[in-house]
Amino acid sequence: MGAQIAGPAPLRNTALLGLGVHRPERIVTNHEICQQIDSSDEWIQSRSGIKERRFAEDTGETVLDMAISAGRKALEAAGITGDRLGAVIVATSTYPYQTPQSAALVADALGTGGAAALDISAGCAGFCYALGVASDLVRAGTEDYALVIGVERMSDTTEPTDRSVRFIFGDGAGAVVVGPSDEVGIGPTVWGSDGSQADAIRQEPDWVNFANNPDQKRPWIIMEGTAVFRWAAFEMGKIARQIADKAGVELAALDAFVPHQANLRINDVIVRQLDLPETVAVADDIIETGNTSAASIPLAMEKMLRTGQVQPGGLGLLLAFGAGLSYAGQVVKMPPLAQ
Ligand code: UT7
Numbered sequence: 001m002g003a004q005i006a007g008p009a010p011l012r013n014t015a016l017l018g019l020g021v022h023r024p025e026r027i028v029t030n031h032e033i034c035q036q037i038d039s040s041d042e043w044i045q046s047r048s049g050i051k052e053r054r055f056a057e058d059t060g061e062t063v064l065d066m067a068i069s070a071g072r073k074a075l076e077a078a079g080i081t082g083d084r085l086g087a088v089i090v091a092t093s094t095y096p097y098q099t100p101q102s103a104a105l106v107a108d109a110l111g112t113g114g115a116a117a118l119d120i121s122a123g124c125a126g127f128c129y130a131l132g133v134a135s136d137l138v139r140a141g142t143e144d145y146a147l148v149i150g151v152e153r154m155s156d157t158t159e160p161t162d163r164s165v166r167f168i169f170g171d172g173a174g175a176v177v178v179g180p181s182d183e184v185g186i187g188p189t190v191w192g193s194d195g196s197q198a199d200a201i202r203q204e205p206d207w208v209n210f211a212n213n214p215d216q217k218r219p220w221i222i223m224e225g226t227a228v229f230r231w232a233a234f235e236m237g238k239i240a241r242q243i244a245d246k247a248g249v250e251l252a253a254l255d256a257f258v259p260h261q262a263n264l265r266i267n268d269v270i271v272r273q274l275d276l277p278e279t280v281a282v283a284d285d286i287i288e289t290g291n292t293s294a295a296s297i298p299l300a301m302e303k304m305l306r307t308g309q310v311q312p313g314g315l316g317l318l319l320a321f322g323a324g325l326s327y328a329g330q331v332v333k334m335p336p337l338a339q
Pocket of ligand 1: 124229261321323
């Protein structure tokens, strides 16, 4: 008989120790968007709730710049330095390189001294996917501290004259530090996907063959908005209930509901299905931020904390959904922001 492998460390509770975001400087109004698409401020606001979004600048606001900026602020809010991080996980679909992964460069810039680093691609669900992985890593004792970042430059991947997508998306980044905790600060993850509807949000054409096409049309995001709307409005209420059930929390006991900021109307439908009492604050960051895909959940949390809609330590239900079609979420205790 060979030598034995040492058993796992006892499981630990985990929590969100700090939150930081990067919102690009440049505000882009519906009026500016409508200079390139056949639409109107009135149509965009009534169909989506969006008044404005932010687009990143070419210098100083790359995907990496924004991820590092949000990560630094999350570390500051958590009161730890980068060298304590054992893992950096970046959720993104818009980092312009497939190799090497963005997380390795972020981990280096934050002075982790060689933390494990991986990117997660799960569309708009990416942040909650990454948070589930990070929480389980810390819970199992694989690492003590992990940084989770959601970051996107959607302005790079939406065709400026495509009126089915251009007005919806925006740019930005949000990050949280996950670490061990006396009490449960991050509930169990509920997640999944429906690849049979993968075409509903897709990239077209692929990166390998586009150069061979006669028109060399570069890849853009294509979205069947109505199909995504129906799926989200019918299915995501059920998923929110599963998230609360798995955490053993009554929906009425929540302080905040933080659904993905894809469309204010989708979130209104979900809130009605859940019959949430008015004591539960509902995130509405989409109005000023648009849909920032994997960055949307941490940006929406930051707005709620900054404006006092919820306090650090309050119970929040996170629910992210999008391309895949995939979804993920968990109940959390809301983290502190940097002072
Ligand atoms: O984060 C990833 C997940 N993404 C989402 O969750 C997005 C989900 N989908 C949506 O938010 C909505 O489907 C949209 C906001 C994208 C579109 O709203 P909709 O109510 O589904 O509009 P529609 O596509 O059914 O179009 C309604 C009408 C059509 O005209 P007719 O056929 O009724 O005459 C469209 O041609 O509005 C027209 N239309 C527009 N008009 C002005 C479509 N896009 C536009 C536009 N401006 N940008």
